[in-house]
Amino acid sequence: MTKEECFYLGTIVGKFSFKGEVLLKVDADTPEEYTEMESVYVEFNDNLVPFFIERLSLHKSSLLRIKFEEVDTEDDAEDLFKAKTYLPLSELPQLNEDQFYYHEIIGFTVHDKAFGEVGTITGVNENPAQALFEIDHSGTEVLIPINDDLISTVDKVNREIHVACPEGLIELYVNPS
Template identity: 40%
Template sequence: MKLEDCFYIGYITKTKGLKGEVQIYFEFSDYEDLELDSVFIEINGKLIPYFTAASKLHTNSTGYFYFEDIDTVEKAEKLIRKKIYLPNSKKPEREEGDFYYEDLVGYTVKDEQAGELGEITEVLEYPQQFIAVVPYKFREVMFPLNDDIIVSIDEETSVLEVKLPEGLIDIYVNE
């Protein structure tokens, strides 16, 4: 399985107990809808399949998992901080009209004051908010995605119009 044939869902945060149980933190927003009977774990740049023996999902974007052949804490510790993927064929279908902040990757950002900033290269999800990352004047500018900042989203032209707080761009550019 190749990385481009998969989508990222989260990573292993820690072990639990002595029998190989691990905690997964999901960065995929609809993780409850995922089919998790098997996953791919990225190890040394390769995707290795792991089959789920048992799992329990929690409401705080985490879940506890036992994988086949991972039956000791020592084996489980080798998986900590490893990224987890699923094949694109297992990606849940969206309802028509659904739009997620992650969909803004590739959109051109236009600020009311500074004008065109560039293209969003990444959308990071933090517990309290989503953050857009835009390369601007050879620096990485980051700003929150929320109703106070977003003026409009034009899906046809892939343009995100924003009103960034005064001085925010200066923090990144005038270091």
């Protein structure tokens, strides 16, 4: 399994008990959706290694308390500290039609209500303050906040996102004065 075939689930942030349990900080709005997992991939030296789960429970809202098979001591658990975990893309929870995962929208065309076709999404800038669409407009990068108030429609079939940006936002990038 490669990282390209997976999504980032979270990071192991600590040990929980002397019996090898660890705490996984899940990078998701609903960590409870991951309480039925049977295994995860743990990153070691740029390789993904499968770890099978013996037991798992939700711990303090955004953490999962996990006991992996063959991780039976504090020292074993210590070796996993700060390791990133991944799951196959096929295990992503289904979203509503107007929702999307960032990896899904790469290559979508963005249309603004006033400006028209802005360009193609090349990436997502996951800035802690505000995630941004990174859009290629004829070689110029345009950044638009990913905000429910700005997004009018998400058309997954035609690979388009329609937005209504504040007046002048796109022109700041396209026609700087």
